[in-house]
Amino acid sequence: HQGPVLSLLALDSSRIVSGDIEGTLHLWNMRRQKYIQHIPAHKSHVSCLARSTDVLASGSSDKTIAIHQLLDLETTQRLVGHEAPVTSLVFGECGSYQGILFSGSVDKSIRVWNVRTGTCLQAPIHHQGTIWAIACAPIHSKVVTASGDRTVQVWDLKAPKNVIVLEGFDSAVVSCSISTQEDLLCLGMESGTIVVYNLQ
Secondary structure (H helix, E strand, O other): OOOOEEEEEEOOOOEEEEEEOOOEEEEEEOOOOEEEEEEEOOOOOEEEEEEOOOEEEEEEOOOEEEEEEOOOOOEEEEEEOOOOOEEEEEEEOOHHHEOEEEEEEOOOEEEEEEOOOOEEOOOOEEOOOOEEEEEEEHHHOEEEEEEOOOOEEEEEOOOOOOEEEEOOOOOOEEEEEEOOOOOEEEEEEOOOOEEEEEOO
């Protein structure tokens, strides 16, 4: 890399992929500590990465999401719809959400994509600030979005109008993670605080 490494993701037991400020993906063999190849993916920063069983998604400041084959990172699809840089990506990981991608953006919206067809499946869901992180709880059909508006929203995918809003934080919520059992939600604050919620 000639500049900041903005995103990093392990693809399997030996390969990792990194994204740079110029819009390029770099593939490495971490066990052999060897550089494999680079893939021009975007016109600007590669800000986030996510993978499913057979594809890799890269999100960029160029407002697009690129879908790549996991085997050779060939770009097969480009998802267009966000009106500002893409900041976060997560795949549904099981059941009917396998292969479904959730994306967040500086445009304050969350979009739901079918990566096979390239179609947006749902009207954008909005916060009042930048979406900094998304986490998916596929077993319970929930998506959690963390925002610069100092709120966290828990969306029920089976009933999108049913939203639980967590608020009262002292700063922007910039990261989030859900436990494997989907019973705990961890939130990271811009102020340096970590908050844990019981989702049950």
